[in-house]
Amino acid sequence: MKTSLEVLKQELLDNNIHLSHQRLKVLEYLIQNHNHPTVEQIFTDLHKDISTLSKTTVYNTLRVLEDAGLVRVITIEGTETRYDIEVENHGHFKCKSCGKIYDFEIDMNVLSSPDLEKFQISDKDVYFKGICPRCSQH
Amino acid sequence: MKTSLEVLKQELLDNNIHLSHQRLKVLEYLIQNHNHPTVEQIFTDLHKDISTLSKTTVYNTLRVLEDAGLVRVITIEGTETRYDIEVENHGHFKCKSCGKIYDFEIDMNVLSSPDLEKFQISDKDVYFKGICPRCSQH
DNA sequence: ATCAAGGTTGTAATGATTACAACTGTGCAG
DNA sequence: CTGCACAGTTGTAATCATTACAACCTTGAT
Ligand SMILES: [Mn+2]
Ligand SMILES: [Mn+2]
Ligand SMILES: [Zn+2]
Ligand SMILES: [Zn+2]
Numbered sequence: 001m002k003t004s005l006e007v008l009k010q011e012l013l014d015n016n017i018h019l020s021h022q023r024l025k026v027l028e029y030l031i032q033n034h035n036h037p038t039v040e041q042i043f044t045d046l047h048k049d050i051s052t053l054s055k056t057t058v059y060n061t062l063r064v065l066e067d068a069g070l071v072r073v074i075t076i077e078g079t080e081t082r083y084d085i086e087v088e089n090h091g092h093f094k095c096k097s098c099g100k101i102y103d104f105e106i107d108m109n110v111l112s113s114p115d116l117e118k119f120q121i122s123d124k125d126v127y128f129k130g131i132c133p134r135c136s137q138h
Numbered sequence: 139m140k141t142s143l144e145v146l147k148q149e150l151l152d153n154n155i156h157l158s159h160q161r162l163k164v165l166e167y168l169i170q171n172h173n174h175p176t177v178e179q180i181f182t183d184l185h186k187d188i189s190t191l192s193k194t195t196v197y198n199t200l201r202v203l204e205d206a207g208l209v210r211v212i213t214i215e216g217t218e219t220r221y222d223i224e225v226e227n228h229g230h231f232k233c234k235s236c237g238k239i240y241d242f243e244i245d246m247n248v249l250s251s252p253d254l255e256k257f258q259i260s261d262k263d264v265y266f267k268g269i270c271p272r273c274s275q276h
Numbered sequence: 277a278t279c280a281a282g283g284t285t286g287t288a289a290t291g292a293t294t295a296c297a298a299c300t301g302t303g304c305a306g
Numbered sequence: 307c308t309g310c311a312c313a314g315t316t317g318t319a320a321t322c323a324t325t326a327c328a329a330c331c332t333t334g335a336t
Binding site for chain 1 (some may be wrong): 292293294295
Binding site for chain 2 (some may be wrong): 073091098102103104105110114115116118119122126127128130132136
């Protein structure tokens, strides 16, 4: 399991990123909530514990984590930005009915195209949309 | 070539969508500009010809076209929404250096995952990011 | 000519994100 | 010890894309 707190803490230290109380809380939150939360969700939930927490800090922290490559930003819908602690390549499916985002396994190596021979690819995102099984059975 | 004006006009009529002057202009613009423009670009360029054009109309039209399945919305970057008249499945590569978005061929059929057996998939988006060849040769 | 429906327009409101300046805590030089 | 520098945090203001809304316009049918 790549998303253990200790491993991620070490990665932050390796990147010369100070482990502040707030940053650790955001990190823990993402590890415990793999449901691709929005900034609003992260802030609202953490604010219950840390009443002094600022939403700006959540934004700042997520940017730090993103730059360090510890979180992935999901923009499957232009209207909402979501965050994922799981950076290993996998796809995301969003149900148009219930709005839930599902992870799914996918072989990213198969996703090569001759058109991109000379391109340096650093990020691969695969987004599907449709209806999930739970919503299918009307 | 699927993106001929006549074919698209017929598709609009089939969907009971009135072919107003403004809508036709937006449609023509998308056909002539395959560079995945933003609303701002579409509006600014069309406004030169149609001085009375409202940005709201551009938004409205794009939504109508999207709902009719004639345009695809590209949210490769959470910060900008772009539009593509080409709805046939293909991938998009965004260069982190120059910002240009490239199309690339990809076999969407190979993009199936056993995890999604029971899912009804209606949209497949593949977004890559990195450095394009032009920017590579420093 | 009158009317209804749909389309367009301009402006106001919304909401997410960013900018910014003040504040806080920590570690080290003196 | 004491004060300073630096990084991180906070709250508020500003920004900017998008949406809501109401007035206006066009068109086609009665
Ligand atoms: Mn995920
Ligand atoms: Mn395209
Ligand atoms: Zn569902
Ligand atoms: Zn480039």
